[in-house]
Amino acid sequence: MTAFDTSSNEASVLRQVLRSRSLIIGLVLSAVFIGAALVSYVWTPFDAEALNIPTKLKTPDAVHWFGTDHFGRDIFSMIMVGARTSIAVALIAVGIGILLGVPLGLASAARSGGWLDEVIMRGNDLVFAFPALLIAIMITAVFGPSAVNAIIAIGIFNIPVFARLSRGSALSLWTRDYVLSARVAGKGALRISIEHILPNIMNLLIVQGTIQFSLGILAEAGLSYVGLGAQPPIPSWGRMLADSQTLITLAPHMALFPGFAILLTVLGLNLMGDGLRDLLDPRLRNARR
Amino acid sequence: MIYGKTGFAVAAALAFAITGGVAQAAKTDIVVGLQLEPPHLDPTGAAAGAIDQVVYSNVFEGLTRFASDGSIVPGLAKSWEISDDGLTYIFQLNEGVTFHDGSAMDAEDVKFSLDRARAEDSTNAQKPLFADIASVEVMDPMSVKVTLSKQNGSFLFNMAWGDAVIVAPESIADIKTKPVGTGPFVLSNWVQGDRIELARNPDYWGEAVSLEKATFKFIPDPTAAFAAVMAEDVNAFMAFPAPENLPQFDADPRFKVLVGSTEGETILAINNKMPPFDNVKVREAIAHAIDRQAIIDGAMFGYGTPIGTHFAPHNPAYLDLTANSAYDPEKSKALLAEAGFADGITTTLKLPPPSYARRGGEIIASQLKAVGITVEISNLEWAQWLEQVFRGKDFGLSIVSHTEPMDIGIYGREDYYFQYGKPEFQALMADLDASTDPAERTSILQAAQTMISEDYVNAYLFQLANTGVANMKIEGLWANAPTQAIDLTGVSWTD
Numbered sequence: 199m200t201a202f203d204t205s206s207n208e209a210s211v212l213r214q215v216l217r218s219r220s221l222i223i224g225l226v227l228s229a230v231f232i233g234a235a236l237v238s239y240v241w242t243p244f245d246a247e248a249l250n251i252p253t254k255l256k257t258p259d260a261v262h263w264f265g266t267d268h269f270g271r272d273i274f275s276m277i278m279v280g281a282r283t284s285i286a287v288a289l290i291a292v293g294i295g296i297l298l299g300v301p302l303g304l305a306s307a308a309r310s311g312g313w314l315d316e317v318i319m320r321g322n323d324l325v326f327a328f329p330a331l332l333i334a335i336m337i338t339a340v341f342g343p344s345a346v347n348a349i350i351a352i353g354i355f356n357i358p359v360f361a362r363l364s365r366g367s368a369l370s371l372w373t374r375d376y377v378l379s380a381r382v383a384g385k386g387a388l389r390i391s392i393e394h395i396l397p398n399i400m401n402l403l404i405v406q407g408t409i410q411f412s413l414g415i416l417a418e419a420g421l422s423y424v425g426l427g428a429q430p431p432i433p434s435w436g437r438m439l440a441d442s443q444t445l446i447t448l449a450p451h452m453a454l455f456p457g458f459a460i461l462l463t464v465l466g467l468n469l470m471g472d473g474l475r476d477l478l479d480p481r482l483r484n485a486r487r
Numbered sequence: 488m489i490y491g492k493t494g495f496a497v498a499a500a501l502a503f504a505i506t507g508g509v510a511q512a513a514k515t516d517i518v519v520g521l522q523l524e525p526p527h528l529d530p531t532g533a534a535a536g537a538i539d540q541v542v543y544s545n546v547f548e549g550l551t552r553f554a555s556d557g558s559i560v561p562g563l564a565k566s567w568e569i570s571d572d573g574l575t576y577i578f579q580l581n582e583g584v585t586f587h588d589g590s591a592m593d594a595e596d597v598k599f600s601l602d603r604a605r606a607e608d609s610t611n612a613q614k615p616l617f618a619d620i621a622s623v624e625v626m627d628p629m630s631v632k633v634t635l636s637k638q639n640g641s642f643l644f645n646m647a648w649g650d651a652v653i654v655a656p657e658s659i660a661d662i663k664t665k666p667v668g669t670g671p672f673v674l675s676n677w678v679q680g681d682r683i684e685l686a687r688n689p690d691y692w693g694e695a696v697s698l699e700k701a702t703f704k705f706i707p708d709p710t711a712a713f714a715a716v717m718a719e720d721v722n723a724f725m726a727f728p729a730p731e732n733l734p735q736f737d738a739d740p741r742f743k744v745l746v747g748s749t750e751g752e753t754i755l756a757i758n759n760k761m762p763p764f765d766n767v768k769v770r771e772a773i774a775h776a777i778d779r780q781a782i783i784d785g786a787m788f789g790y791g792t793p794i795g796t797h798f799a800p801h802n803p804a805y806l807d808l809t810a811n812s813a814y815d816p817e818k819s820k821a822l823l824a825e826a827g828f829a830d831g832i833t834t835t836l837k838l839p840p841p842s843y844a845r846r847g848g849e850i851i852a853s854q855l856k857a858v859g860i861t862v863e864i865s866n867l868e869w870a871q872w873l874e875q876v877f878r879g880k881d882f883g884l885s886i887v888s889h890t891e892p893m894d895i896g897i898y899g900r901e902d903y904y905f906q907y908g909k910p911e912f913q914a915l916m917a918d919l920d921a922s923t924d925p926a927e928r929t930s931i932l933q934a935a936q937t938m939i940s941e942d943y944v945n946a947y948l949f950q951l952a953n954t955g956v957a958n959m960k961i962e963g964l965w966a967n968a969p970t971q972a973i974d975l976t977g978v979s980w981t982d
Binding site for chain 1: 709710713729731732735781784785846848849850852853854863864865866
């Protein structure tokens with residue numbers, strides 16, 4: 199008993215994946231960066247935090263594939279470790295958003311129209327009214343800048359996104375016959391939310407999660423760029439861009455590589471999100487058939 | 488490049504021929520770029536260096552003034568006599584000096600200015616400059632007698648500071664927005680957040696200046712500063728914030744790069760009262776862990792002179808004590824082990840915004856890590872830095888440039904943020920104040936330099952270079968910065 203037809207077998211899912219070019223490009227790009235982040239735990243060409251002033255501002259060559267920065271650090275290694283920072287911050291932030299936002303949204307839908315619904319949704323509106331950057335500035339003003347505070351800021355911003363999404367889609371499910379029969383069978387709101395509503399909005403959450411993940415990477419880069427994200431010496435793409443700013447005429451490679459890293463990761467995750475939506479959203483899928 | 492410059496000259500000559508060889512009058516206006524906008528324009532009311540940059544010598548003048556080489560020359564006082572006991576100074580003022588509002592500057596104004604600066608409720612940022620004044624008396628309209636409570640060999644030097652300029656009593660209420668001084672330029676317009684315009688003072692008492700109009704334009708962002716210079720939107724940019732761009736300006740025939748000395752001793756400040764830094768061995772270990780040349784090359788792109796004590800290398804009394812804290816990571820590790828910290832130390836490194844601090848901090852963090860000292864970097868805005876580090880003394884390490892001239896006396900203050908204040912040092916400073924004999928002063932200053940160097944109070948990094956960029960045709964800008972001033976009185980265009 200589910201909201202949409204699950205008759206498609208595994209082979210046809212695979213066929214659909216292969217047919218969706220954007221999904222494949224997205225998956226490949228995301229895999230490259232997630233792979234780079236994972237590999238960086240065990241190996242980077244150079245120590246990403248080791249300064250070597252005499253070899254500063256080297257253009258890309260066989261030794262330093264992406265050149266070196268103004269402290270002589272290897273940019274390729276920094277991008278690998280920076281991927282780790284970006285992915286970790288964005289992933290945890292999205293996790294916070296899902297873990298707090300989805301239960302709030304489900305509770306809100308279960309008590310639709312009640313005071314709990316009002317409190318949760320108006321609270322969401324309040325958080326939504328502040329941009330993530332502003333929240334980050336407020337948090338760092340109190341606790342000082344760090345990667346953890348960037349995670350909290352981006353995470354807080356993600357809560358209403360998931361709360362609204364799950365409330366909206368849960369509301370339409372609450373009117374379905376199978377939910378009605380579950381209620382008749384005597385199941386409480388909590389059990390219905392977990393057993394019947396949550397599995398049926400999972401596909402939407404996955405798609406939204408992918409998109410929020412890419413926004414999180416962008417937000418982390420933005421916060422680091424203005425100095426509110428991960429603090430030196432931990433490499434971060436946003437700070438690499440900020441560092442390159444005054445050197446852009448002298449050493450354009452310092453800006454190009456982290457810039458491309460952000461662009462391609464965000465592009466990859468967005469394409470993946472798009473592709474997943476084509477694959478998972480029942481309405482779109484039925485329309486295509 | 489020689490070819491390029493010749494080509495340029497030929498083109499210029501051709502252009503000259505085509506325009507018929509009519510001699511063009513030299514430009515008489517200048518746009519000077521500055522990174523920071525002054526909070527207000529009263530140099531006697533706040534420490535902000537940006538105020539002095541705009542008004543020192545241009546709008547306001549003192550009894551004495553700094554020349555570009557840092558020496559003290561007469562200002563509003565044309566001469567002075569010092570009594571044999573060194574306690575009485577009689578200043579003879581220049582005749583015919585008027586304030587911008589037309590009123591005459593006389594001995595009453597001098598008395599008012601000095602009394603105002605040393606008053607109980609004065610907001611002057613450098614009150615110690617006036618601390619030794621016992622009384623100021625008007626002898627006649629053109630002479631003032633200043634009596635000191637004790638001998639002070641640097642009194643004439645103190646009177647040259649921007650904090651000691653002469654102000655008009657009737658203008659005090661509005662001085663922050665409408666400064667009324669005696670200088671060769673009058674404030675004509677202040678567009679807050681953008682620029683300050685000065686116009687030539689037609690009634691100036693001294694030698695007339697060649698500029699008719701000067702504009703200070705505020706460009707905080709280094710990238711925008713670079714673009715503004717390249718586009719020739721500004722004719723000169725003093726204290727250019729991005730040293731990495733200077734070689735490019737140098738290679739461009741349109742510009743010249745001015746590299747001079749400043750009074751800015753850049754130090755890795757150590758909180759002397761906070762364990763483990765109360766242990767001199769730990770401080771010595773930090774000093775030996777630091778490779779100054781790497782910091783100068785990496786953070787300042789080669790601009791800067793290594794220092795081994797808190798003293799400006801261009802000062803005749805300077806001692807080169809860099810050998811006391813030579814780069815020696817092995818010795819540093821041994822010292823840490825000796826002090827009982829073989830497993831290393833973890834501390835904070837709080838950095839204000841300038842690039843010497845932010846970039847220098849990353850380099851120092853990596854150098855300290857190599858000997859086992861782990862630092863947590865936190866980047867602070869100036870207001871936060873003043874609050875947490877300077878006033879709150881809540882820091883382990885910090886990097887800052889001390890830009891006041893001859894400021895070794897801060898080591899005698901126990902409550903100063905790095906908290907040294909050793910009684911022996913205070914005694915040296917008392918001797919210095921009591922001495923007027925140049926040779927004796929030099930030897931006291933050298934003893935003081937040696938003491939703080941051997942006590943490893945702070946880790947001394949480098950003397951900040953004064954790096955500016957200006958149009959090739961501008962002459963007379965100060966290359967050195969004996970005080971935070973952009974003195975436009977001698978500036979002119981060559982064609």
